[in-house]
Amino acid sequence: ILNVEQSPQSLHVQEGDSTNFTCSFPSSNFYALHWYRWETAKSPEALFVMTLNGDEKKKGRISATLNTKEGYSYLYIKGSQPEDSATYLCASPDNYGQNFVFGPGTRLSVLP
Amino acid sequence: KAGVTQTPRYLIKTRGQQVTLSCSPISGHRSVSWYQQTPGQGLQFLFEYFSETQRNKGNFPGRFSGRQFSNSRSEMNVSTLELGDSALYLCASSQTRGINEQYFGPGTRLTVT
Numbered sequence: 538i539l540n541v542e543q544s545p546q547s548l549h550v551q552e553g554d555s556t557n558f559t560c561s562f563p564s565s566n567f568y569a570l571h572w573y574r575w576e577t578a579k580s581p582e583a584l585f586v587m588t589l590n591g592d593e594k595k596k597g598r599i600s601a602t603l604n605t606k607e608g609y610s611y612l613y614i615k616g617s618q619p620e621d622s623a624t625y626l627c628a629s630p631d632n633y634g635q636n637f638v639f640g641p642g643t644r645l646s647v648l649p
Numbered sequence: 650k651a652g653v654t655q656t657p658r659y660l661i662k663t664r665g666q667q668v669t670l671s672c673s674p675i676s677g678h679r680s681v682s683w684y685q686q687t688p689g690q691g692l693q694f695l696f697e698y699f700s701e702t703q704r705n706k707g708n709f710p711g712r713f714s715g716r717q718f719s720n721s722r723s724e725m726n727v728s729t730l731e732l733g734d735s736a737l738y739l740c741a742s743s744q745t746r747g748i749n750e751q752y753f754g755p756g757t758r759l760t761v762t
Contacts, residue, residue, distance in 0.1 A: 569748050580739070581692075581748035606672075613713055626692065637682060639692040 539543035539563045539631040550617050551648050557613045558643040560627030561593055564608035568630050572601055575642070577624040584612075586626075616648040651676065653754035654744050660762065667728040670757045674721050676740030680704075681723040683715060686737040695738075698723050699745075730761045740759045 542561045550556050560568065572584040585594040590605040598615045614621055624642040631638060652727040654673045660667050674681050683695040698717035710761040721742070727734055737758050741751035 571750065573751075573753075580753035580755050581741075581751075583705075583752065586748060586750050588748060635698070636707060637685075637694045639694070642692045 539573075539629065539636075539638055541627060541629055541638045541640040543625075543643050545625060545643060546641065547644040547646070549646045549648060550621060552617060554617050554647075555609050555613065555615045556645065557646075558625055560606050560610045560612070560640055562605055562610075562627075562629045563631075566607075566631065567605045569611050570603055570605075572620070572625045573624060573626045574629065581626060599626045603637055614645075617645075619647045619649050620645045621645060653740060655738075655754035655757050656676060659692060659760075661762060662707035662730050663762055664732060666730050667726065668712050668759060670725045670727075670738055670740075670759075672723045672725070672740035672742075672754055673739075674723070677750055678744055678752070679707045679721055680745055680749075681717055681721060682741045682743075683723070683725050683733060684739045684741065685709075686756075687735075692739070693697055695725070701712055705707050708714065727759075735759060735761045742754045 544559050570587045573581040575581040585601045587603040592603040594601050600613045603610045624644045626639050626642045628639040656667050656671045680699045682697040686690050686692050696706040701717045712728045716725045735755045739753050739756045741753045743749040743751045
């Protein structure tokens with residue numbers, strides 16, 4: 538079973554700050570990389586699904602990049618807002634879609 | 650489009666009992682995956698069903714089982730409950746797991762006493 542890691546474990550930023558987190562995954566047998574946002578008392582919400590090396594995706598103030606050769610993805614949030622406070626999870630299926638593995642998450646707190 | 654629904658939302662059971670949780674996916678989605686979330690372990694993959702067949706299974710004991718019906722609704726069963734089974738159980742649906750984003754339900758909070 539592959540190991541998906543995320544850093545940092547938690548992060549506190551001021552409103553308006555830009556921030557980024559890292560997701561690391563094994564580069565061999567890469568299939569796809571997912572990012573999810575999980576707000577307290579809600580369900581995880583899909584942000585991006587990335588499959589190609591060099592992929593860059595954007596949704597509003599949030600963007601993500603993917604490097605499959607070195608096994609990492611970055612999630613960026615520009616101008617953080619309090620409503621961005623959530624746990625950000627990355628996940629990757631191994632072996633062509635088998636066994637979906639989530640990282641432990643990065644917990645972001647945006648202080649007003 | 651209606652979202653993923655799960656029932657019940659909360660459940661309290663006693664050790665040794667069994668429990669069945671239900672998940673109705675988004676209309677048109679054929680893949681349903683189940684996850685367990687505990688404070689110490691994070692989100693862990695239980696199993697995935699696609700077109701009524703279990704395609705993948707995570708590293709959980711045989712007490713955890715599931716099935717999927719022809720309308721894609723899925724049930725998860727846990728037999729001989731243990732205290733450590735207390736967790737939030739989430740189901741997620743997608744068109745095809747892996748390259749399609751998953752849509753999560755609100756979860757069932759199971760407490761085993």
